[in-house]
Amino acid sequence: MTSDTGPALGELSLVGDLVARERRSERPALHAAALDRTYSYFDLCNTACKAGNVLSHVGVREGDRLVVDADPHPQAVFTFLGAALLGAVTEFDSDPGRECDARAVVVPVEREDEFDLPGGSKLVAFGGDPVRPATTHWEEEVWSENPAFPPTFHDPSEPILRGRVGDAAGDAAGDDGRTYSHADLLAAAGDAVDALDLDADSRVGVRAPLSDPRTVAAGVLAPLAAGGVIALPDGDVSIDATAAVVAGDGTATENGVLDVVDVTL
Secondary structure, X not given: OOOOOOOOXXXXXXXXXXXXXXXXXXXXXXXXXOOOEEXXXXXXXXXXHHHHHHHHHOXXXXXXXXXXXXXXXXXHHHHHHHHHHHOOEEEEEOOOOOOOOOOEEEEXXXXXXXXXXXXXXXXXXXXXXXXXXXXEEHHHHHHHOOOOOOOOOOOOOOEEXXXXXXXXXXXXXXXXXXXXXXXXXXXXXXXXXXXXXXXXXXXXXXXXXXXXXXXHHHHHXXXXXXXXXXXXXXXXXXXXXXXXXXXXXXXXXXXXXXXXXXXXX
16 A cells, blocks of 8 residues: 555655655654654654754764664664665664674663773763763754755665564574665565555554564554554553564464564565
8 A cells, every 4th residue: 555645655765755854744653652652754754854964963974884772762763764864874783792883873871881982983872861971862962953854865775774684583594784775675665565554544563673674674664654653662561553563483364463574675
Protein backbone atom coordinates (compact mmCIF):
# COMPACT_ATOMS: atom_id res chain seq x y z
CA MET A 1 0.00 0.00 0.00
CA THR A 2 0.95 3.65 -0.22
CA SER A 3 0.41 6.48 2.21
CA ASP A 4 -2.20 9.21 2.01
CA THR A 5 0.24 11.50 3.82
CA GLY A 6 3.21 11.54 1.48
CA PRO A 7 4.76 10.31 -1.75
CA ALA A 8 4.23 6.80 -3.03
CA LEU A 9 6.98 4.35 -2.20
CA GLY A 10 8.17 4.33 -5.79
CA GLU A 11 8.83 8.06 -5.55
CA LEU A 12 11.24 7.70 -2.63
CA SER A 13 14.90 7.54 -3.62
CA LEU A 14 16.62 8.55 -0.37
CA VAL A 15 15.84 7.75 3.25
CA GLY A 16 15.86 11.49 3.88
CA ASP A 17 12.76 11.76 1.67
CA LEU A 18 10.83 10.24 4.59
CA VAL A 19 11.45 13.39 6.65
CA ALA A 20 10.96 15.94 3.88
CA ARG A 21 9.25 19.20 4.79
CA GLU A 22 6.05 18.29 2.95
CA ARG A 23 5.58 15.25 5.20
CA ARG A 24 5.22 17.40 8.33
CA SER A 25 1.79 17.05 9.89
CA GLU A 26 0.14 16.48 13.25
CA ARG A 27 -0.46 12.81 12.49
CA PRO A 28 1.38 10.46 14.91
CA ALA A 29 4.70 9.10 13.62
CA LEU A 30 6.46 7.48 16.59
CA HIS A 31 5.33 6.30 20.01
CA ALA A 32 7.93 5.62 22.72
CA ALA A 33 6.36 3.41 25.39
CA ALA A 34 9.22 4.01 27.85
CA LEU A 35 8.46 7.75 27.79
CA ASP A 36 4.72 7.36 27.23
CA ARG A 37 5.16 9.95 24.50
CA THR A 38 3.93 10.20 20.93
CA TYR A 39 5.78 12.27 18.34
CA SER A 40 3.94 13.67 15.31
CA TYR A 41 5.30 13.74 11.78
CA PHE A 42 5.96 17.43 12.42
CA ASP A 43 8.06 16.47 15.46
CA LEU A 44 9.82 13.62 13.67
CA CYS A 45 10.74 15.56 10.54
CA ASN A 46 11.89 18.62 12.48
CA THR A 47 13.90 16.61 15.00
CA ALA A 48 15.57 14.51 12.32
CA CYS A 49 16.70 17.69 10.55
CA LYS A 50 17.90 19.19 13.83
CA ALA A 51 19.77 15.98 14.67
CA GLY A 52 21.46 16.08 11.27
CA ASN A 53 22.60 19.63 11.90
CA VAL A 54 23.94 18.73 15.36
CA LEU A 55 25.87 15.79 13.90
CA SER A 56 27.34 18.13 11.32
CA HIS A 57 28.43 20.55 14.08
CA VAL A 58 30.30 17.75 15.90
CA GLY A 59 32.19 16.89 12.73
CA VAL A 60 30.15 14.17 11.05
CA ARG A 61 30.35 14.39 7.27
CA GLU A 62 29.11 12.40 4.30
CA GLY A 63 30.54 8.89 4.41
CA ASP A 64 31.61 9.13 8.08
CA ARG A 65 30.60 6.41 10.53
CA LEU A 66 28.73 7.06 13.75
CA VAL A 67 27.77 4.51 16.37
CA VAL A 68 24.37 4.77 18.09
CA ASP A 69 23.15 2.83 21.12
CA ALA A 70 20.90 0.08 19.79
CA ASP A 71 18.22 0.13 22.48
CA PRO A 72 14.85 1.37 21.17
CA HIS A 73 15.17 5.03 22.15
CA PRO A 74 13.44 7.69 20.02
CA GLN A 75 16.75 9.61 20.03
CA ALA A 76 18.34 6.64 18.25
CA VAL A 77 15.73 6.81 15.48
CA PHE A 78 16.01 10.58 15.11
CA THR A 79 19.81 10.37 15.01
CA PHE A 80 19.75 7.71 12.29
CA LEU A 81 17.37 9.77 10.15
CA GLY A 82 19.50 12.89 10.67
CA ALA A 83 22.64 10.96 9.72
CA ALA A 84 20.90 9.72 6.56
CA LEU A 85 20.24 13.34 5.58
CA LEU A 86 23.99 13.95 5.88
CA GLY A 87 24.89 10.80 3.98
CA ALA A 88 26.72 9.44 7.04
CA VAL A 89 26.76 5.74 7.93
CA THR A 90 25.02 4.72 11.17
CA GLU A 91 25.93 1.58 13.08
CA PHE A 92 23.54 0.55 15.87
CA ASP A 93 25.52 -1.24 18.57
CA SER A 94 24.45 -2.23 22.08
CA ASP A 95 28.05 -2.36 23.27
CA PRO A 96 30.37 -0.07 21.32
CA GLY A 97 34.00 -0.28 22.33
CA ARG A 98 35.32 2.07 25.00
CA GLU A 99 37.79 3.52 22.49
CA CYS A 100 35.46 3.40 19.49
CA ASP A 101 36.95 5.28 16.53
CA ALA A 102 33.66 6.35 14.94
CA ARG A 103 33.31 10.05 14.19
CA ALA A 104 30.53 10.24 16.80
CA VAL A 105 29.21 7.89 19.47
CA VAL A 106 25.62 8.53 20.62
CA VAL A 107 24.57 6.86 23.89
CA PRO A 108 22.33 7.36 26.96
CA VAL A 109 23.87 9.74 29.47
CA GLU A 110 24.24 6.99 32.09
CA ARG A 111 26.85 5.39 29.82
CA GLU A 112 28.96 8.53 29.48
CA ASP A 113 31.74 7.34 31.81
CA GLU A 114 32.18 4.12 29.80
CA PHE A 115 33.94 5.90 26.95
CA ASP A 116 37.41 7.25 26.41
CA LEU A 117 37.27 8.22 22.75
CA PRO A 118 40.34 9.00 20.65
CA GLY A 119 40.91 12.37 19.06
CA GLY A 120 38.58 13.03 16.17
CA SER A 121 35.70 11.17 17.81
CA LYS A 122 32.91 12.97 19.65
CA LEU A 123 30.71 11.60 22.44
CA VAL A 124 27.05 12.64 22.36
CA ALA A 125 24.78 11.79 25.31
CA PHE A 126 20.99 11.89 25.57
CA GLY A 127 18.47 11.45 28.36
CA GLY A 128 20.00 13.89 30.84
CA ASP A 129 22.82 16.34 31.50
CA PRO A 130 26.30 14.93 30.78
CA VAL A 131 29.00 15.36 33.40
CA ARG A 132 31.97 16.00 31.14
CA PRO A 133 32.11 19.43 29.46
CA ALA A 134 33.44 17.83 26.26
CA THR A 135 30.36 15.62 25.90
CA THR A 136 27.66 17.02 23.64
CA HIS A 137 24.21 17.15 25.27
CA TRP A 138 21.87 15.72 22.59
CA GLU A 139 18.60 17.29 23.79
CA GLU A 140 20.09 20.69 24.51
CA GLU A 141 21.79 20.97 21.13
CA VAL A 142 18.86 19.53 19.17
CA TRP A 143 16.37 21.80 20.95
CA SER A 144 18.37 24.92 20.04
CA GLU A 145 19.14 23.84 16.47
CA ASN A 146 17.45 25.11 13.31
CA PRO A 147 14.84 22.64 11.95
CA ALA A 148 15.78 23.57 8.38
CA PHE A 149 18.28 21.31 6.65
CA PRO A 150 20.25 22.48 3.61
CA PRO A 151 19.51 20.62 0.36
CA THR A 152 21.77 17.62 -0.05
CA PHE A 153 22.29 15.36 -3.01
CA HIS A 154 23.28 11.74 -2.53
CA ASP A 155 23.50 8.72 -4.74
CA PRO A 156 20.83 6.18 -3.67
CA SER A 157 23.51 3.49 -3.90
CA GLU A 158 25.62 5.16 -1.19
CA PRO A 159 25.71 3.36 2.20
CA ILE A 160 23.93 4.83 5.23
CA LEU A 161 23.69 1.82 7.57
CA ARG A 162 26.30 -0.63 8.78
CA GLY A 163 25.53 -3.78 10.68
CA ARG A 164 25.16 -7.49 10.68
CA VAL A 165 22.21 -9.60 9.64
CA GLY A 166 21.71 -11.85 12.65
CA ASP A 167 20.08 -15.20 13.11
CA ALA A 168 16.52 -15.55 14.41
CA ALA A 169 17.59 -14.42 17.86
CA GLY A 170 19.45 -11.39 16.51
CA ASP A 171 22.93 -12.77 17.12
CA ALA A 172 25.88 -12.50 14.77
CA ALA A 173 25.72 -14.68 11.69
CA GLY A 174 28.87 -13.73 9.85
CA ASP A 175 27.75 -10.47 8.22
CA ASP A 176 29.56 -8.13 10.58
CA GLY A 177 30.54 -4.87 8.93
CA ARG A 178 28.35 -5.00 5.82
CA THR A 179 26.85 -1.70 4.66
CA TYR A 180 23.40 -0.99 3.24
CA SER A 181 22.42 1.84 0.93
CA HIS A 182 19.39 4.11 0.69
CA ALA A 183 18.14 1.92 -2.17
CA ASP A 184 18.69 -1.33 -0.24
CA LEU A 185 16.77 -0.12 2.79
CA LEU A 186 13.89 1.50 0.90
CA ALA A 187 13.40 -1.62 -1.23
CA ALA A 188 13.26 -3.79 1.91
CA ALA A 189 10.90 -1.28 3.54
CA GLY A 190 8.61 -1.46 0.52
CA ASP A 191 8.51 -5.24 0.73
CA ALA A 192 7.66 -4.99 4.44
CA VAL A 193 4.84 -2.54 3.69
CA ASP A 194 3.36 -5.12 1.32
CA ALA A 195 3.97 -8.08 3.66
CA LEU A 196 2.27 -6.35 6.59
CA ASP A 197 -0.32 -4.53 4.45
CA LEU A 198 0.63 -1.23 6.06
CA ASP A 199 -1.18 2.04 5.58
CA ALA A 200 -1.50 5.37 7.36
CA ASP A 201 -3.53 3.78 10.17
CA SER A 202 -0.91 1.11 10.94
CA ARG A 203 1.19 1.01 14.12
CA VAL A 204 4.24 -1.24 13.86
CA GLY A 205 5.69 -2.62 17.09
CA VAL A 206 9.48 -3.03 16.97
CA ARG A 207 10.29 -6.32 18.72
CA ALA A 208 13.67 -6.99 17.10
CA PRO A 209 17.07 -5.34 17.72
CA LEU A 210 17.98 -2.18 15.83
CA SER A 211 21.47 -3.64 15.45
CA ASP A 212 19.96 -5.89 12.75
CA PRO A 213 19.52 -3.79 9.56
CA ARG A 214 16.37 -5.73 8.71
CA THR A 215 14.72 -4.30 11.83
CA VAL A 216 15.57 -0.78 10.70
CA ALA A 217 14.13 -1.40 7.24
CA ALA A 218 10.92 -3.15 8.33
CA GLY A 219 10.34 -1.68 11.79
CA VAL A 220 11.41 1.94 11.27
CA LEU A 221 11.36 2.85 7.59
CA ALA A 222 8.36 0.76 6.50
CA PRO A 223 5.82 2.40 8.83
CA LEU A 224 7.16 5.84 7.92
CA ALA A 225 6.92 5.03 4.20
CA ALA A 226 3.28 4.04 4.73
CA GLY A 227 2.52 7.15 6.76
CA GLY A 228 1.94 5.04 9.87
CA VAL A 229 3.47 4.88 13.35
CA ILE A 230 6.67 3.32 14.74
CA ALA A 231 5.87 1.84 18.16
CA LEU A 232 8.98 1.45 20.33
CA PRO A 233 8.49 -0.94 23.28
CA ASP A 234 9.46 -0.66 26.93
CA GLY A 235 10.79 -4.09 27.82
CA ASP A 236 7.97 -6.59 27.91
CA VAL A 237 5.28 -3.97 28.42
CA SER A 238 2.46 -4.42 25.93
CA ILE A 239 2.24 -1.74 23.26
CA ASP A 240 -0.68 -0.69 21.10
CA ALA A 241 0.20 -1.96 17.62
CA THR A 242 -1.60 -3.32 14.58
CA ALA A 243 1.52 -5.10 13.29
CA ALA A 244 4.92 -6.14 14.61
CA VAL A 245 8.44 -6.83 13.43
CA VAL A 246 9.91 -9.57 15.61
CA ALA A 247 13.11 -11.55 16.08
CA GLY A 248 11.82 -15.10 16.30
CA ASP A 249 12.65 -18.37 14.60
CA GLY A 250 11.24 -17.70 11.16
CA THR A 251 8.03 -19.59 11.84
CA ALA A 252 5.73 -16.69 12.74
CA THR A 253 2.53 -17.21 10.80
CA GLU A 254 -0.08 -14.91 12.35
CA ASN A 255 -1.30 -11.96 10.31
CA GLY A 256 0.44 -8.69 11.03
CA VAL A 257 3.69 -10.26 12.27
CA LEU A 258 6.88 -10.17 10.22
CA ASP A 259 9.94 -12.07 11.40
CA VAL A 260 13.22 -10.33 10.57
CA VAL A 261 14.47 -13.53 8.92
CA ASP A 262 11.77 -12.96 6.30
CA VAL A 263 12.78 -9.37 5.55
CA THR A 264 14.28 -9.13 2.08
CA LEU A 265 17.58 -7.37 2.75
